[in-house]
Amino acid sequence: xxxxxxxxxxxxxxGTFSPEELVTHAQKFGxxxxxxxxxxxxxxCARAAAACVAAGMEFISGTxxxxxxxxxxxxVLGYFVDTKNEKLLTEIAKFQTVRQNRIHQMVARINExxxxxxxxxxxxxxxxxxxxxxxxxxxxxxxGLVKSLDEAFERFLKKGRPAWVPKSKISALEAxxxxxxxxxxxxxxxxxxxxxxxxxPALVEAGLDGIECFHTKHSTAMSAHYLEIADKFHLLxxxxxxxxxxxxxxxxxxxxxxxxxxxEKLKAKVDEQKFSTTxxxx
Ligand code: AMP
Ligand code: ZN
Ligand code: FE
Ligand code: FE
Numbered sequence: 001x002x003x004x005x006x007x008x009x010x011x012x013x014x015g016t017f018s019p020e021e022l023v024t025h026a027q028k029f030g031x032x033x034x035x036x037x038x039x040x041x042x043x044x045c046a047r048a049a050a051a052c053v054a055a056g057m058e059f060i061s062g063t064x065x066x067x068x069x070x071x072x073x074x075x076v077l078g079y080f081v082d083t084k085n086e087k088l089l090t091e092i093a094k095f096q097t098v099r100q101n102r103i104h105q106m107v108a109r110i111n112e113x114x115x116x117x118x119x120x121x122x123x124x125x126x127x128x129x130x131x132x133x134x135x136x137x138x139x140x141x142x143x144g145l146v147k148s149l150d151e152a153f154e155r156f157l158k159k160g161r162p163a164w165v166p167k168s169k170i171s172a173l174e175a176x177x178x179x180x181x182x183x184x185x186x187x188x189x190x191x192x193x194x195x196x197x198x199x200x201p202a203l204v205e206a207g208l209d210g211i212e213c214f215h216t217k218h219s220t221a222m223s224a225h226y227l228e229i230a231d232k233f234h235l236l237x238x239x240x241x242x243x244x245x246x247x248x249x250x251x252x253x254x255x256x257x258x259x260x261x262x263x264e265k266l267k268a269k270v271d272e273q274k275f276s277t278t279x280x281x282x
Pocket of ligand 4: 007009037064242
């Protein structure tokens with residue numbers, strides 16, 4: 001049996017592994033195929049792809065877009081996207097600017113609360129274009145200003161806490177379109193985590209290709225529930241660990257092993273889409 005992990009982060013967003021380290025771990029767990037899905041970036045894909053070639057593994061380029069539908073936040077995974085697609089890169093650059101501005105705003109609020117974390121220390125630790133709350137949390141721990149990442153989120157960063165700053169997000173329907181125009185497949189990430197079943201029909205209507213049924217934070221019952229939803233709406237099935245390296249304790253890679261038959265179905269759909277777009281241009 002061959003297995004895949006289609007939800008992984010590196011230090012190009014809020015994971016701690018470099019692309020090469022990630023591939024080494026994937027190989028250790030005997031994975032045949034991985035997808036890199038860093039938040040709002042595709043920058044790590046070229047290096048991960050090269051490392052996969054060297055390791056004899058299959059690589060799928062991807063990204064995880066923070067989106068919203070009628071004020072509900074949800075994450076859209078884009079698979080097989082062309083990492084040089086101009087529109088994708090332009091939009092992603094905007095999301096990254098939003099993320100960087102938000103770091104300044106969150107740090108300013110933490111400072112107002114009398115906690116002297118320097119914004120430069122957060123950017124130095126993040127060392128990427130797609131910084132997020134985990135970087136602020138890690139910088140606070142590193143500076144000895146909080147004891148743990150949990151404390152940082154509980155005191156400052158969780159939704160509704162004093163330093164939480166909402167992020168303006170792309171609409172989920174536009175995110176699906178953005179992924180499609182870059183030649184990719186759009187998949188709803190960890191639906192069980194966001195508890196957003198009511199938005200699924202609208203996303204399906206907009207062309208959603210798949211749903212992440214298997215995820216570290218999905219119980220067996222949740223996975224079964226989303227497999228039924230996939231069946232009902234004719235969606236492809238995906239799964240991944242959502243490993244962030246050592247960012248949140250122990251690396252999660254190896255915890256989800258998606259049977260490779262699902263990757264084959266994804267590839268068949270992406271090929272089908274390619275043919276239909278070529279037809280249109282004839
Ligand atoms: P951001 O993209 O800046 O909104 O940050 C989202 C990231 O923060 C995701 O990777 C989450 O898993 C992580 N995160 C959200 N809430 C918590 C929490 N309470 N403790 C640890 N990490 C969290
Ligand atoms: Zn993350
Ligand atoms: Fe996510
Ligand atoms: Fe993720």
